[in-house]
Amino acid sequence: MGQFIQYMINGVISGSLLALVALGIVAVFKATKVVNFAHGHLILFGAYFYFTFSVVLPDASFMPDWVSSWEPAWLQAYAGNAPMFSPRAAIASWVSDLPRILLGLIGALAANAVLALMIERFVMRPLLGQSAFAMILSTVGLIWVLEGSAGLIWTAEAEQVPALGPNFPIRFQLFDQNLFMFSGSLVNLLVALFLFASLMLVLRYTRSGVAIRATAEDQSTAYAMGINVPRVFSTAWLVASTTGAVAGAILASRNGLSPAIGLFGLSVLAVVLMGGLDSFAGVLIASMLVGILSSMAQWKLGGGVAEIVPYVAVLVVILIRPHGFMGQEEIERI
Amino acid sequence: MSYIPLPGREGMTVLSVTQASLAFGGIKALDDVSFTAESGQITAIIGPNGAGKTSLFNIISGFYKPQQGRILFDEQDITHLRADKRAELGIARTFQNIALFRGMSVLENIKLGGHTRLNTGFWSAGFFYGEARREEARLRAEIEREVIDFLELDHIRKAPVAALPYGLQKRVELGRALAMKPTVLLLDEPVAGMNREETEDMARFILDIQARWGTTILLVEHDMGMVMDISNQVVVLNFGRQIALGTPDQVQANPAVIEAYLGTSDRSETKAEEALA
Amino acid sequence: MITGHFKTDYSADEGIWSIWPKRWGLVAALIALAIFPFIASNYALLLAGQIGIFIVAVAGLNVLIGYTGLMSLGHGAFFAVGAYTTVAIHHEWPLTFPLITLVISTVVTAAFGVLFGLPSLRVKGLYLAVATLSANFIILFLIEQEWLAEWTGGVSGIETPNAVFFGYELVSQQAKYFFIMPVMVLMLLFAQNLFRTRFGRALIAIRDKDYSAEILGIALFSHKLKSFAISAAYCGAAGSLWAYFFPAILPEDFGLNMSITLVVCLVAGGMGRTLGPIFGTILILLVPEMLKIVAAAITGGDATAQTWVSPTRDILFGLMIIGFLIFEPMGLVNIWDRFWRFMSRWPFAK
Numbered sequence: 001m002g003q004f005i006q007y008m009i010n011g012v013i014s015g016s017l018l019a020l021v022a023l024g025i026v027a028v029f030k031a032t033k034v035v036n037f038a039h040g041h042l043i044l045f046g047a048y049f050y051f052t053f054s055v056v057l058p059d060a061s062f063m064p065d066w067v068s069s070w071e072p073a074w075l076q077a078y079a080g081n082a083p084m085f086s087p088r089a090a091i092a093s094w095v096s097d098l099p100r101i102l103l104g105l106i107g108a109l110a111a112n113a114v115l116a117l118m119i120e121r122f123v124m125r126p127l128l129g130q131s132a133f134a135m136i137l138s139t140v141g142l143i144w145v146l147e148g149s150a151g152l153i154w155t156a157e158a159e160q161v162p163a164l165g166p167n168f169p170i171r172f173q174l175f176d177q178n179l180f181m182f183s184g185s186l187v188n189l190l191v192a193l194f195l196f197a198s199l200m201l202v203l204r205y206t207r208s209g210v211a212i213r214a215t216a217e218d219q220s221t222a223y224a225m226g227i228n229v230p231r232v233f234s235t236a237w238l239v240a241s242t243t244g245a246v247a248g249a250i251l252a253s254r255n256g257l258s259p260a261i262g263l264f265g266l267s268v269l270a271v272v273l274m275g276g277l278d279s280f281a282g283v284l285i286a287s288m289l290v291g292i293l294s295s296m297a298q299w300k301l302g303g304g305v306a307e308i309v310p311y312v313a314v315l316v317v318i319l320i321r322p323h324g325f326m327g328q329e330e331i332e333r334i
Numbered sequence: 335m336s337y338i339p340l341p342g343r344e345g346m347t348v349l350s351v352t353q354a355s356l357a358f359g360g361i362k363a364l365d366d367v368s369f370t371a372e373s374g375q376i377t378a379i380i381g382p383n384g385a386g387k388t389s390l391f392n393i394i395s396g397f398y399k400p401q402q403g404r405i406l407f408d409e410q411d412i413t414h415l416r417a418d419k420r421a422e423l424g425i426a427r428t429f430q431n432i433a434l435f436r437g438m439s440v441l442e443n444i445k446l447g448g449h450t451r452l453n454t455g456f457w458s459a460g461f462f463y464g465e466a467r468r469e470e471a472r473l474r475a476e477i478e479r480e481v482i483d484f485l486e487l488d489h490i491r492k493a494p495v496a497a498l499p500y501g502l503q504k505r506v507e508l509g510r511a512l513a514m515k516p517t518v519l520l521l522d523e524p525v526a527g528m529n530r531e532e533t534e535d536m537a538r539f540i541l542d543i544q545a546r547w548g549t550t551i552l553l554v555e556h557d558m559g560m561v562m563d564i565s566n567q568v569v570v571l572n573f574g575r576q577i578a579l580g581t582p583d584q585v586q587a588n589p590a591v592i593e594a595y596l597g598t599s600d601r602s603e604t605k606a607e608e609a610l611a
Numbered sequence: 612m613i614t615g616h617f618k619t620d621y622s623a624d625e626g627i628w629s630i631w632p633k634r635w636g637l638v639a640a641l642i643a644l645a646i647f648p649f650i651a652s653n654y655a656l657l658l659a660g661q662i663g664i665f666i667v668a669v670a671g672l673n674v675l676i677g678y679t680g681l682m683s684l685g686h687g688a689f690f691a692v693g694a695y696t697t698v699a700i701h702h703e704w705p706l707t708f709p710l711i712t713l714v715i716s717t718v719v720t721a722a723f724g725v726l727f728g729l730p731s732l733r734v735k736g737l738y739l740a741v742a743t744l745s746a747n748f749i750i751l752f753l754i755e756q757e758w759l760a761e762w763t764g765g766v767s768g769i770e771t772p773n774a775v776f777f778g779y780e781l782v783s784q785q786a787k788y789f790f791i792m793p794v795m796v797l798m799l800l801f802a803q804n805l806f807r808t809r810f811g812r813a814l815i816a817i818r819d820k821d822y823s824a825e826i827l828g829i830a831l832f833s834h835k836l837k838s839f840a841i842s843a844a845y846c847g848a849a850g851s852l853w854a855y856f857f858p859a860i861l862p863e864d865f866g867l868n869m870s871i872t873l874v875v876c877l878v879a880g881g882m883g884r885t886l887g888p889i890f891g892t893i894l895i896l897l898v899p900e901m902l903k904i905v906a907a908a909i910t911g912g913d914a915t916a917q918t919w920v921s922p923t924r925d926i927l928f929g930l931m932i933i934g935f936l937i938f939e940p941m942g943l944v945n946i947w948d949r950f951w952r953f954m955s956r957w958p959f960a961k
Contacts, residue, residue, distance in 0.1 A: 035737050126937045132736055133682060134936045137878060140684070140871055141932030148925030155918075266744070266867070273741050308752045311745035315730065318742055322733040395826050421828030435819035437883070446816050450828035452809040459808035460801040466808050467622075474621040514827065 002177030007299045015291020020192035021268040024240030030216045031236030038142035040265010046248025049111040054104025090168035108245040116241030163253040270314035276327025348550045354403030363389040365574040374548040378561040381571035387554040426516035428507045436496040447513025481509045501532040656784035663791040669876045669888035671845020677882035679838040680818030685743030687869035688750040689843040693850020699762040701772040709774035720847020721840040728839030768861035771854040803885045881942025890943040
């Protein structure tokens with residue numbers, strides 16, 4: 001039982017990360033009807049940007065010392081000689097990393113936003129009006145462009161980057177079971193859920209949210225009604241790239257920086273299809289489900305099986321419900 | 335109107351729809367529709383927009399399955415048959431929004447109409463020997479004679495259909511249906527959006543088809559002039575319900591029809607008849 | 612100037628070699644194919660063999676994507692099934708005649724194709740792309756499993772046999788070339804013929820307008836499944852040739868990269884055309900070679916500089932997909948067509 005709850009918790013945490021990645025795919029699809037196969041690689045770039053701005057840049061010789069390691073007197077006093085792995089030591093080391101984390105996040109968000117706007121302007125927009133097939137393929141092409149570029153620019157492998165939140169083990173008891181999790185994971189979970197919820201609220205209640213939803217329903221009618229459709233497209237790509245940058249930072253701090261992050265994006269695509277391409281709620285459910293299933297598979301069947309869980313799950317779901325849990329079926333008029 | 339039915343089949347019922355009902359969620363697209371089409375006759379289905387005319391075609395050709403009622407073709411129950419099986423039996427149709435194969439030429443489109451009548455095997459096709467070669471040649475000759483010459487399409491047979499004007503595309507679609515040598519031909523708004531001249535051409539082709547092969551024709555059309563001129567029988571639908579059935583003359587005089595088209599029956603009947611005539 | 616070709620009967624009009632430029636073009640191409648191994652270097656033959664194998668696979672993908680309009684991002688898996696079946700057959704019966712192995716591998720892969728095609732019952736387009744992609748990951752995962760390792764070698768890969776024809780073992784590149792090329796030519800001709808008869812036309816009809824095909828009496832599901840089967844069979848044959856061609860195979864050879872490369876070759880060449888796979892494959896597989904030459908020229912053969920060849924190749928591939936989609940969606944074949952149209956009218960019109 002204790003094991004079970006432990007793996008449930010792990011599942012929910014990885015599910016929330018899946019949801020965070022899926023967010024970008026759904027946002028772009030809702031607005032532009034393009035399924036971005038390269039979203040994982042957009043995240044990969046986010047991760048590399050975060051690495052650049054939080055590790056490479058602060059350590060450069062021209063940067064002031066406090067950026068790479070901020071150690072005011074009060075912080076040293078707070079840390080004192082707290083034992084390793086204690087919450088106090090973890091928080092102290094997090095605070096001293098704070099300047100580089102903030103610099104990294106801001107830099108990654110900005111750089112990824114520029115990248116996404118360029119992709120939207122120079123790749124997706126010229127293809128406007130082409131078949132869905134051409135759109136999909138061009139994002140498949142993007143996978144290679146991004147992966148190759150990342151390989152050229154950042155030759156580093158498996159680098160470590162600072163985590164977004166203080167990282168210390170939390171032990172607690174539930175139903176008389178000893179359970180365990182890292183505070184860093186908890187922070188990641190909260191960040192993911194916060195972003196997911198706020199995007200849903202923005203779509204529902206703001207002007208630009210309504211513009212996006214109108215465009216999702218019918219591009220040409222939305223255009224005719226005076227909605228600036230190209231700007232909606234750019235907005236959607238902005239949302240995808242910035243949430244992607246956060247996701248990249250989190251993923252890189254969890255599992256190290258490597259091109260595998262791009263492949264992770266592909267498995268999220270499977271999750272998105274499971275939930276229904278245009279439904280945030282469906283995708284959230286699917287993410288949690290796959291997260292938990294993978295975690296259970298890891299527990300009972302080993303890590304190798306866990307990796308293909310999303311793919312098996314999506315095949316099963318597509319065969320039973322072709323448009324996912326909550327996706328809208330397109331009706332063809334004859 | 336004169337027509338030459340197939341020998342020995344005059345007056346036989348080819349297609350019958352019995353008490354067919356079709357609903358999408360709460361909306362009743364068809365509600366208790368019944369009529370029969372006799373061999374070699376033209377049956378027109380008319381009604382205001384959204385009356386369920388295309389839905390009726392869709393349950394006859396097999397895209398939708400009616401929740402209630404039966405469809406008989408040549409005394410065989412086809413209510414639950416797949417669309418492609420119905421095509422094999424001899425039901426052909428055209429679409430309201432032209433549904434040609436846009437990547438192909440006129441000739442290739444029409445050749446596809448011959449699909450059910452060919453039986454080239456896979457291997458024979460792949461090596462293009464023997465039966466495959468002979469059958470292709472036969473099909474081509476037959477299509478040239480009976481479709482392309484007949485519908486006056488010879489000057490555009492190699493043209494890509496996507497580049498043709500609307501009226502010609504409609505004609506190619508009719509040709510594709512004809513190449514199936516159908517027993518029953520369903521025409522969904524064959525002259526919609528056509529000018530006077532094109533409409534007359536199309537009406538002439540429809541009558542020629544009826545005269546030449548004795549094909550039973552069902553027709554959805556808004557052009558009342560043409561409907562009343564060429565059809566033997568008219569079915570009138572309104573909000574999915576069948577409100578009249580009879581010869582063109584009977585239907586034109588039917589108060590329910592006039593009301594459906596003009597809103598109320600208070601208006602002078604002569605005006606209504608003018609509108610329908 | 613070629614102004615037109617005059618035909619006097621319908622069967623001449625239906626023929627595919629009925630006009631002299633095509634007829635002599637084919638003859639010239641076949642002669643060139645036959646002479647090539649006697650004048651080319653071993654390295655060129657290695658490339659040629661690889662290209663020949665890929666052309667078969669891309670032609671198979673063309674059946675599915677180009678002619679039937681069904682998307683697949685998982686054809687690398689069929690390649691794998693073909694290759695591993697060949698290895699497994701030789702593992703059990705080492706002396707199997709290569710053509711028999713080839714046929715069995717093809718049939719086995721076709722069966723897998725039917726299995727992959729099942730989702731096409733319910734979904735199309737993007738959903739199918741992801742379904743096939745998923746299937747690709749799953750198949751590779753199975754190949755890597757311990758309990759299949761005796762036949763597949765697991766993660767570390769397995770050595771592959773050489774083809775032996777009547778006691779003569781195909782070891783040299785030249786000998787292998789003469790095994791691959793006839794298979795390629797035959798399979799291309801087969802595909803070409805398929806698409807001018809009943810069955811092939813039905814597939815094209817499904818691509819262009821599925822419900823319209825249905826009312827002409829074309830059973831959608833069975834045709835889609837057959838299309839998957841044929842397409843897989845071509846890739847299976849390619850996989851089998853691949854196993855005979857290379858000394859060893861690894862599961863990761865057949866991953867997403869392979870699947871996408873196949874699609875790239877098709878897009879670059881031109882979908883739904885017989886010549887498309889040929890042009891596209893030659894172009895795409897020669898790009899890395901050209902890059903290597905450029906790299907060597909710039910760096911003077913410095914080995915460390917080779918590290919940027921692989922990422923640059925990826926970038927180029929990606930840019931080529933996007934470029935073709937934006938500027939020449941019909942692929943190289945369209946450029947070829949334009950060239951011949953120009954030639955046939957020159958000097959009077961463009």
